[in-house]
Amino acid sequence: MKTRFLVISLIVSSFICFSQSLYMPLEFQKAYQQGTRKWDGSVSPTYTQNRSVYKIKASVDPHGKLLKGQADITYYNNNVDTIRNPTFHTYHDYYKPTSRKAGFFNRGENAFLDHKGVLITKIIVDGEAVDLRDEEQAFYGGTNYTIRLKKPLAPKATMQLNIEWQYEIPGNGFERSGAIDSTSMFIAYWYPEMAVLDDIDLWDRIVYDAATEFYHDYSDYEIELTIPDNFMVWASVAPANPQEVYSTVIQQRINQARSSKTPVTVYGEGDFRKTASGNKTWKYTATDFPDFAFALSDHFRWDARSYTDAMGEYFINVAYPINHPEFGAVLESIEKSLQVFHTQFPVYPFPYRYFTIFNGLQGGGMEFPGMANDQEISGAMIEQWTGQKVSDADAQLGLTLHEMCHMYFPFMMGINEKKYAWMDEGFASFSEYFIEQVFPSGNWDQPYLGSQRVLPIMVPSHIAEGSGLNSYTIGSQSYISLYQLLGKDVFLKCLHAYMNEWKHKHPTPYDFMFVFNRVSGQNLNWFWNNWYFDWGYMDVGITGVKGNVITIENKGGRPVYFKVMLKFTDGTSATEEVSPAVWKSLKVYNHKANVGKKKIQSVQLVVPLSGDADAQNNMWISK
Structure with a gap:
């Protein structure tokens, strides 16, 4: 027993050692100290999350562009803490002219100048009516309402909300949900949704401005929609x-x-x-x-x-x-x-x-x-x-x-897409790596990839106005590099462990990284730091070629995967792949090309999906 205990202690200590070399804000540290998160990335037995049961009856008048709804919501507090101020979202308040709109969604369409947002005509919490205009009873912040409960919700107890509401279905210029033409519409974020309460940020009270997306609990739905036949x-x-x-x-x-x-x-x-x-x-x-x-x-x-x-x-x-x-x-x-x-x-x-x-x-x-x-x-x-x-x-x-x-x-x-958009948009963009591109990659400059707007990925997405680059392009490049670093089999083994353990839960970036560390058996913190925490950008460049040795500098600092495209004086060509592992301890890498007796005519570096900020230094031609 003592030997087994010692081995387990050493394993746990190694995970803590791996983990502590990553920067971690205090909110996350608290969760690990309290034991709701584990240093090896597995799900803690004390991890909890809440849920709701929605029973909704709604009607849609397509011609009048009006949705009316009535919801009975049962909210389950599975937490160990008492809830005093629960929050729910009214996302269509985004369309009110006074609402904050960010990024390329800030277009100010005239169609929304008179939009009233979500009009809540009735709300009852545990049998008692709530006046949303009274700040002693409720607080409104952007697209969120926070209720001040007269009777706090105890752990393992439930709360009943009855809400009636209506809103005008937005038309021309809508974002994500609205009327496509006079009698066709896509309806989303259409009901008052209970906010997520997690062990990192507590209540999700981030105001929806359309620049980032959403964060949901897992709930049960019973829906009745009355619509013209x-x-x-x-x-x-x-x-x-x-x-x-x-x-x-x-x-x-x-x-x-x-x-x-x-x-x-x-x-x-x-x-x-x-x-x-x-x-x-x-x-x-x-x-x-x-x-x-x-x-x-x-x-x-x-x-x-x-x-x-x-x-x-x-x-x-x-x-x-x-x-x-x-x-x-x-x-x-x-x-x-x-x-x-x-x-x-x-x-x-x-x-x-x-x-x-x-x-x-x-x-x-x-x-x-x-x-x-x-x-x-x-x-x-x-x-x-x-x-x-x-x-x-x-x-x-x-x-x-x-x-x-x-x-x-x-x-x-x-x-949580609002904070970590690269954890979903990055993976969705990474999936495109496995198909033939209809827009072929080219050897051209993409200076925006190295601009001052590109912050470390771990900066929460809703804070950084230019987070779209991190979410899609840079996020997907990090996954391509991780895939090539570990190889398909190990990458999928780690990914499946992450998916199986955190399915229908709320993983953070640290859970993702710690699972990969544990399952791969490698300390990947150098990779996480260089991709997610440190400043930098994607740019590799050729600084010289001597014989079959190609000297390549990582000018941007990101440990990217790339290909070396070789053309020889006899008219033949070859492609060699370079693992991101070469950047673990090097800034300058000497690549020894397998050329045999051939002489190199030209060399080109290719980062997948045109993921290089400065392509001018990617080409070398023999003089």
Whole structure:
């Protein structure tokens, strides 16, 4: 027993030693000292998180662009501490003219000058009415309400909230959720959502300004949506009452699609009706979901099919206007994305067996549990932009793959996107590393990658205005380098441990890093420091070539993975890969190329996905 205890003590001590060489703010230190987080990255037995059960009845007037809702929310305090001031979000307050808007979303559309935000007409907490205008009872901050409880919520107890609200569905210029045209809309962040209470920051009271995204607990949903009966509705899950909302013909087509490997048109132009004869109530049940979204239209086509592989069976759907016929190819893009997820990265079952992509955005895409709202990118568009001929499915693949990857990160993994956007956007962008790029990488300067706006990644995303570079480009480059440093097998072993242990919880960057340290059996702190904590940028450059030795300087400091592209005087060429491990203790690396008796004509350094700030020093040509 003593020997075993000694061994365990040494192992724990080594993890603490590894961990303590990383900078750690006091909020995190407190969590480790109190034992709610563990130095080896595993989930502490004292870790807790709260949850809610939402029972929501809502109606949508598509023509009047009005949503009205009533919610009964049961909030479970699984914490060991008493709650006195719970917070909930009203994200559509973002549209009020007085609300803060950040980054490229700060456009000030005239359409929102009179937007009233979320109008709460009634709120009752544990049987007692709350006056939100009375600061003794509630406090409003941006897109958050904090209630001052008359009776504090004890540990392991529940609280009941009854809320009635309404808001105008935003139109032209909306961000992520709103009306696409006169009778088509994507509805998200539409209900008062309980904020996350975690062991690092306590209540999430970050004001939503659209520059960063969201942070959700895992909850249960019982939803009833009353909508005119000439509208089709798509949601995070399939309806629980299909016989009540689908005609017999539509049900037959759905059944056909569920057993078909090729697209089936479930709802097409021949099914559209301009006027309603009444309303339908769509009912949904979702368990352990981070959020719930839906979309509706009276003139969107719906195609669906089945996809099956060794990891399971999936029912995949697309909805799009008939004047965007190319969008139907997104079903093939979804299939190709599932193949990437199940065989290359993350090699883990896709979390949502029912999945829909809605063609609603004009630029980019946005993820929701079980859904995405994406723009159309056709093969013709790619050919116009790049001169390259690609299929419609391949044109849409990068965006589809990216948004679907979010079903893992953050929705399965419970990441705080507001603070650590690189933990989900970075992984989603990293997934694109495994497909052929329709926008080929080039050897051109990208000085913005090394600009003064690029802060260390660990600066919380909502604080840094230029955090988009860290979230997408630099975050994904760090994962590419980590993948190449560890190799596919070790990387996936570490990743799967992280996913299995922290699924449906709230991991922080330290949990992620400590799991990789533990499972890989390596002290990777030099890597974490250089990528996530220290100042620097991505830039490697050739300083000289002598014989077969190429001298390369890491000018930006980031331990990047790169390729050495060689051309020889006899007309042949070769490519050699260089692991980020060379930068563990070196700033200048002498690469000995395997040239045999050949003479080098030229050398080019290539960082994947054009991830080098200064490309002028990446090329050497023999004189």
